[in-house]
Amino acid sequence: xxxxIALILALVFIAALLTSCAxxxxxxxxxxxxxxxxxTTDAMGQAIDTPAEFTADMTIISTAPSITEILFALGVGDQxxxxxxxxxxxxxxxxxxxxxxxxxxxxxxxxxxxxxxxxAGNGLQHEQIATLKExxxxxxxxxxxxxxxxxxxxxxxxxxxxxxxxxxxxxxxIAAVAAEVSAKSAAMASHPTVYYAxxxxxxxxxxxxxxTFINTIIEMAGGVCVTAGSDVEWPEYSAExxxxxxxxxxxxxxxxxxxxxxxxPVMSQLSAVKNGNYLFISDDLINRPGPRIxxxxxxxxxxLLGE
Numbered sequence: 001x002x003x004x005i006a007l008i009l010a011l012v013f014i015a016a017l018l019t020s021c022a023x024x025x026x027x028x029x030x031x032x033x034x035x036x037x038x039x040t041t042d043a044m045g046q047a048i049d050t051p052a053e054f055t056a057d058m059t060i061i062s063t064a065p066s067i068t069e070i071l072f073a074l075g076v077g078d079q080x081x082x083x084x085x086x087x088x089x090x091x092x093x094x095x096x097x098x099x100x101x102x103x104x105x106x107x108x109x110x111x112x113x114x115x116x117x118x119x120a121g122n123g124l125q126h127e128q129i130a131t132l133k134e135x136x137x138x139x140x141x142x143x144x145x146x147x148x149x150x151x152x153x154x155x156x157x158x159x160x161x162x163x164x165x166x167x168x169x170x171x172x173x174i175a176a177v178a179a180e181v182s183a184k185s186a187a188m189a190s191h192p193t194v195y196y197a198x199x200x201x202x203x204x205x206x207x208x209x210x211x212t213f214i215n216t217i218i219e220m221a222g223g224v225c226v227t228a229g230s231d232v233e234w235p236e237y238s239a240e241x242x243x244x245x246x247x248x249x250x251x252x253x254x255x256x257x258x259x260x261x262x263x264x265p266v267m268s269q270l271s272a273v274k275n276g277n278y279l280f281i282s283d284d285l286i287n288r289p290g291p292r293i294x295x296x297x298x299x300x301x302x303x304l305l306g307e
Contacts, residue, residue, distance in 0.1 A: 053162065054117075054160065054161045054162035055162075056079070058079060058116040058117065059079055059080075059081045059113070059114075059115045059116050059117075060076065060079050060080045060081065060115055060116070060117050060118070060119065060161070061080070061081060061082040061083070061099060061110055061113065061115040061117075061118045061119070062080055062082070062083045062084065062087060062118075062119050063083075063084050063099070063100075063105050063118065063119065063120045063121055064084060064086075064087075064119075064120070064121045064143050065083075065084065065086045065087045065088065065089070065093075065284070065288055065290075066143065066144075066153075066288040066289050066290035067119045067120075067121075067142055067143065067153075067157070067290075068080065068083050068084075068087035068089075068093050069087075069089055069090075069093075069288065069290040069291050069292065070142075070153065070154055070157050070170075070290050070291055071119070071157065071161070072089075072090050072092065072093065073154075073166075073170055073290075073291040074154075074157065074158055074161060074163040074166045074167060074170065075163060075166055076161050076163065077090070077092055077093070079161075080093075080096055081096070081097065081113050081115060082096065082097050082098070082099040082109070082110060082113050082115065083096045083097075083098060083099065084098065084099065084100060084101055084105060085098045085100065085101045086101065088284065089284060089292075097113070099113070104128070105128060107128055107131050107132065110132060110137070111132070111135050111137065115137065116138065117138050117139075117140070117160060117161070118132055118137055118138065118139045118140070119139075119140055119141075119142050119157060119160075120132075120139050120140070120141045120142070120143070121141065121143040129141060140156065140157075140160055142156055142157055143289070144213060144289040145211075145212060145213065145233060145289075146211055146212065146213055146216070147213040147216035147217065147289075147293075149213070149289070150174070150213060150289045150290070150293055151171045151174065151175070153289070154167050154170055154171050154291070155167050155168065155171060158170075170291060173294070174291070174293060174294045176294075177294030177295075177297070177298060178220060178294060178297065181220055181221055181294075181297050181298060181301050182220050184222070184301060184305070185220060185221060185222035185301065188222045188304075188305070191222050191223060191224050192222075192223055192224065192247075192248035192249050192304060193223070193224045193225075193226050193245070193246075193247045193248045193249075194218050194223035194224060194225055194226065194247055194248070194249050194250070194251060194304075195207065195225075195226050195227070195237075195242065195245065195247035195249075195250050195251070195272075196208050196214055196215075196218065196225070196227075196250075196251045196252075196253075196286075197250055197251070197252045197253060197256055197261070197267070198253050198255070198287075199253070199255060199256065200256055200260065200261065200264050200266070200267055201260060201264050204236045205236060205237045205238070205239065205242060205266065206234065206235070206236050206237070207227055207234075207235060207236075207237050208225075208227065208233070208234065209227045209228075209230030209231075209232055209233045209234055209235045210227070210228055210229065210230045210231075210232075210233060211233060212233045212234065213289045213293070214286060214287070215227065215228065217293060217296055217297040217300065218251065218297075218300060220297055221297045221298075221300040221301035221304055222301055222304050222305070223249070223251075223300070223304055226242075226245040226247050239266040242266060242270070243266065243269055243270070246270065246271060246272075247270065247272055248272060248277065249272050249277045249278060249279070249303070249304065250267075250270070250272045250273065250277065250278035250279070251278070251279050251281060251286070251300060251303075252278050252279065252280045252281070253280075253281065253283045253286060253287065254280055254281065254282050254283045254284075255283050256280075258280065261273060261278065279299075279300070279303040281296070281299060281300070285299070
């Protein structure tokens with residue numbers, strides 16, 4: 001993997017969140033301009049226009065894979081005419097025209113497709129978002145950093161595409177899973193310390209930090225994140241700090257191979273690695289703040305419970 005991650009993570013956020021197709025690059029977080037989205041402002045802190053009545057002939061472009069998943073979950077997948085290169089779920093997303101990668105989409109292609117609405121990320125795409133708005137295209141930034149923003153992004157997208165009931169139902173279904181997971185977590189006899197290995201080795205020891213949706217779902221599942229006190233949301237953890245933290249278990253992104261994990265000079269020193277106390281989880285699941293977040297926290301909790 002290329003060590004381009006450092007420049008982007010210094011800006012601050014994930015997500016869910018890839019620069020290009022899975023075979024080409026490592027996951028890259030996204031900066032967030034606003035703590036929590038609300039009914040009147042998006043993830044860039046910009047005022048949201050009152051949506052026009054959304055009709056069956058209107059078209060959408062999505063510039064982030066988590067957004068694409070939300071749109072399909074709300075039942076408007078057929079109206080998506082462009083997606084970023086990492087939008088690979090559900091399978092139907094693979095057949096949609098690609099408009100660039102997460103960190104930089106093709107402005108001319110997007111304008112040429114003449115969408116009625118573009119759902120975008122936030123900080124990494126802010127210059128392109130501004131250009132699209134200058135071209136008269138409606139753009140709404142909906143990429144979450146925090147767990148509470150996942151529900152808000154779904155509701156915001158639902159409002160824009162005339163699927164408010166479906167959006168609320170999706171949010172309620174996620175909340176139901178979260179409540180069940182939280183109840184099991186409260187009943188756990190002990191709560192193991194957890195480290196999330198997003199990348200390792202030459203790519204740097206990047207991980208999730210304080211307040212991020214990834215740390216939140218690990219904590220909801222019953223883990224105690226060793227990075228809970230980090231200074232930034234998406235830190236590059238030092239080898240010394242990681243070895244000193246000696247987490248009970250590791251959650252490992254599928255970007256990392258087991259061979260790399262076992263041979264890494266830092267990770268191989270950890271008892272969790274020596275004893276096999278680690279879980280590989282799909283990068284598409286853990287790094288995307290979207291409809292499958294309930295599935296992700298359930299997988300993590302089952303691992304923590306030994307189920």
